[in-house]
Every structure is written in C-alpha cells, then in structure tokens.
Amino acid sequence: MDTKSIDKKIPKYINPYFGGVLLGILLLVTFYITGRGLGASGAVKSAVVTTVEKVAPQHAETHDFYSKFISADHSPMFNWLVFESIGIFIGGILSGVLFGRIKKLRIEHSPKITGKTRLIAAGIGGILFGFGSQLGRGCSSGAALSGTASMSFGGLLVMIFLFGTGYVLAYFFRKLWI
Amino acid sequence: MGPLIPLGQIATGWDFVIALLIGIAFGFILESTGFSSSRNIAGVFYGYNFVVLRVFFTAVIVAMIGLQYFDYMGWIDLNLIYILPTYVNSMIIGSVLMGLGFVLGGFCPGTSYTAIAIGKLDAIVFTAGLFLGIFMFSELFPLLENLYYGESLGNVTISEILGVSNGLITFLFVIVALIAFYVTWLIEKRVRNRITEYKF
Numbered sequence: 099m100d101t102k103s104i105d106k107k108i109p110k111y112i113n114p115y116f117g118g119v120l121l122g123i124l125l126l127v128t129f130y131i132t133g134r135g136l137g138a139s140g141a142v143k144s145a146v147v148t149t150v151e152k153v154a155p156q157h158a159e160t161h162d163f164y165s166k167f168i169s170a171d172h173s174p175m176f177n178w179l180v181f182e183s184i185g186i187f188i189g190g191i192l193s194g195v196l197f198g199r200i201k202k203l204r205i206e207h208s209p210k211i212t213g214k215t216r217l218i219a220a221g222i223g224g225i226l227f228g229f230g231s232q233l234g235r236g237c238s239s240g241a242a243l244s245g246t247a248s249m250s251f252g253g254l255l256v257m258i259f260l261f262g263t264g265y266v267l268a269y270f271f272r273k274l275w276i
Numbered sequence: 277m278g279p280l281i282p283l284g285q286i287a288t289g290w291d292f293v294i295a296l297l298i299g300i301a302f303g304f305i306l307e308s309t310g311f312s313s314s315r316n317i318a319g320v321f322y323g324y325n326f327v328v329l330r331v332f333f334t335a336v337i338v339a340m341i342g343l344q345y346f347d348y349m350g351w352i353d354l355n356l357i358y359i360l361p362t363y364v365n366s367m368i369i370g371s372v373l374m375g376l377g378f379v380l381g382g383f384c385p386g387t388s389y390t391a392i393a394i395g396k397l398d399a400i401v402f403t404a405g406l407f408l409g410i411f412m413f414s415e416l417f418p419l420l421e422n423l424y425y426g427e428s429l430g431n432v433t434i435s436e437i438l439g440v441s442n443g444l445i446t447f448l449f450v451i452v453a454l455i456a457f458y459v460t461w462l463i464e465k466r467v468r469n470r471i472t473e474y475k476f
Contacts, residue, residue, distance in 0.1 A: 117309035128390025133358055150411070163414045178295045185466075186301050189300040190312060190391070192304055226377030236360065249359065250431070250433060250443060251432045264321050
C-alpha cells in the first residue's frame with residue numbers, strides 16, 4: 099500500500115524518447131522555416147543590451163560589444179530569439195497547467211542543503227552560464243543542440259566540453275543534488 | 277523548397293508570430309519531459325536520471341536524419357542553413373564555464389524559463405544570474421576581444437573537419453546515441469536502487 103501511494107506522487111512526465119522525437123521534429127521544422135535552429139540565451143543578451151542602452155546610451159553606442167546589436171530603427175528586444183523565448187515561457191505555462199505542476203513560488207533542492215544554499219548555487223551557476231554562453235556563441239539550445247544538428251563543428255565542441263566539464267566537476271558538487 | 281524565410285516564401289511580418297509559436301512548442305516539450313526541474317536535469321551527471329541525454333540525443337539524431345532526408349528529396353537547400361561559426365578557444369573556454377554553471381545551477385537558459393513558468397524561485401535566481409553574467413561579459417568585452425575572435429575556422433561543418441560525408445556523420449551519431457541509451461539505462465537502474473535523496 100505504501101509503495102502505491104508513493105507511486106501516485108510521481109510527476110507525470112512524457113516519455114523522454116517521445117519528447118526527444120517531438121523536439122527533433124520541431125528543430126527540423128524550425129530549420130525548414132527559418133534556416134536557423136532554436137535558441138535561448140540570445141533573449142537575455144537582448145535584455146542586457148536594451149537595459150544598458152536605456153541607462154547609458156552613449157556607453158552602449160560606442161562599446162565594441164553592445165553596438166553590434168543596436169540598430170537605429172528598432173529596439174534590440176525586437177528580435178527573433180526574444181519572441182521565441184517568450185514562447186518558451188508560455189509553453190512552460192501550458193504544459194504546467196496541463197500536468198498540474200504550476201504551484202506557488204518554491205525552491206527545489208536536495209534535502210542535504212538549505213534553500214539559501216540552493217539559491218546561491220543557482221545564482222553563481224547562472225552567472226557562469228551567461229558569461230560562457232557569449233564565448234560559446236550560444237548555450238545548450240543554440241550551440242550544442244541546433245549547432246550539432248546542423249553539423250556545425252563549433253556546436254559539437256560546445257556539446258562535448260559543456261557536458262564533459264559537467265561530468266568532470268560533478269563529484270565536487272554532489273551535495274547540491276544527491 | 278526550404279528554408280522558407282531565407283528564400284522569401286513567407287512575408288516578413290510573420291517572423292515574430294512564427295518565433296512565438298515555435299517557442300511555445302519548445303517550452304511545452306521542455307516542461308512536459310521534466311526539464312523544469314533542476315534535480316531531474318542534474319541527474320545526468322550523477323546517474324539517477326538520464327532524461328537530458330535521452331531527449332537531447334534523440335532530438336539531435338531526428339533533426340540530423342531529417343535534414344539529410346529533406347536534402348536528398350530536394351525539399352531544402354542545405355547551403356542556406358545557418359552553420360554556427362567555430363572559434364576554437366573561445367568556444368572551449370565558454371563551454372567549460374557553461375558546464376560548471378550547469379552543474380552548479382542545474383539549469384540551462386531555456387529550461388530555466390520553463391521552471392519560472394511553473395513557479396521555481398531558484399530558476400528566477402538562475403535567470404537573474406544569466407543577465408548578470410552576460411552583462412559582466414559585455415563590460416569586459418574589450419579585454420576578451422582577442423579570445424572572442426581568435427582561432428576562427430569560419431562556418432565549418434563536422435564533415436568538412438573530418439573529411440567524410442554528412443551521411444556517415446549522421447550514421448555515427450545514431451550508433452553512439454543507441455549505445456548511450458542502452459548503457460545509461462543500465463547505469464540508471466543500478467544507481468536508483470541505492471539512492472534515497474531523490475524521489476522518482
């Protein structure tokens with residue numbers, strides 16, 4: 099009886115191979131329609147450029163990096179990846195509603211660490227991921243997934259070194275997860 | 277004949293509508309396969325949950341085979357598909373930082389958006405971190421410019437580097453994926469038997 103009641107708490111996720119086939123078809127359709135793959139970190143970059151342009155316009159316009167993404171006729175937020183990322187958020191809400199996973203704000207963490215530790219690790223992780231995504235020309239979606247699927251050598255490099263580093267360093271951070 | 281937008285077969289005003297719809301499908305797939313949970317994702321590094329490897333590898337081989345097939349049937353012009361350019365040192369260092377960020381934060385950018393959608397505070401902090409990290413990179417860009425643009429190989433493909441056909445690369449990916457699916461299935465079964473910190 100006890101194991102039955104635990105079984106019922108299992109989150110209802112769809113089969114990963116089925117999900118993978120759906121994602122592969124979506125990626126193929128995206129290439130077919132747009133000629134490019136999926137992405138995610140680009141939207142945050144647009145938000146950074148927009149913020150800096152609003153706060154310090156002169157700094158942004160003369161800066162080697164920001165100026166690459168600023169154009170006179172439209173805001174950096176008027177960008178394909180920004181709309182796609184808003185879509186990711188909406189898609190997450192739709193699936194969350196359908197499977198009953200939307201709940202009040204909460205922190206998910208291993209019982210071995212506190213919520214505060216989890217937030218600090220998440221924040222540092224985000225900073226490193228954001229910084230790295232710029233050197234890597236994309237994150238796990240744009241470079242590793244879409245890059246590799248379109249046979250980009252750089253995409254394969256990102257996939258190997260991103261996951262490889264994770265495996266090499268996982269031991270040192272095991273308390274965060276198990 | 278595709279790709280449709282680069283060939284001008286879709287009016288430009290539809291770009292952002294298409295982006296939004298593709299994003300919705302992407303977010304739905306990520307959330308419904310369990311990528312809105314950092315502990316599901318991090319399982320790939322500890323052997324208790326290989327959902328990331330399964331979804332990721334399946335998607336890569338489906339899209340790869342699909343692109344080869346569309347090319348073979350003459351439905352798509354692969355020359356118009358964007359090949360992410362390769363900057364060896366910059367990409368390796370960037371990926372190492374991302375790998376460290378991944379194992380610390382348990383999310384990548386796309387998955388953190390879906391986790392925010394279902395109410396994860398840690399995902400909000402992760403995304404704020406992304407913003408800060410990209411801001412720090414941008415401000416330091418003048419110092420990093422040589423690294424950023426150095427060791428450029430251009431829009432080079434895996435097949436060009438190895439001197440073999442796209443078909444062979446696709447075939448090798450399928451073989452590697454099938455082996456990985458089987459091996460990780462064995463590992464996961466063993467690890468799950470002795471792990472208590474994580475509810476499945």
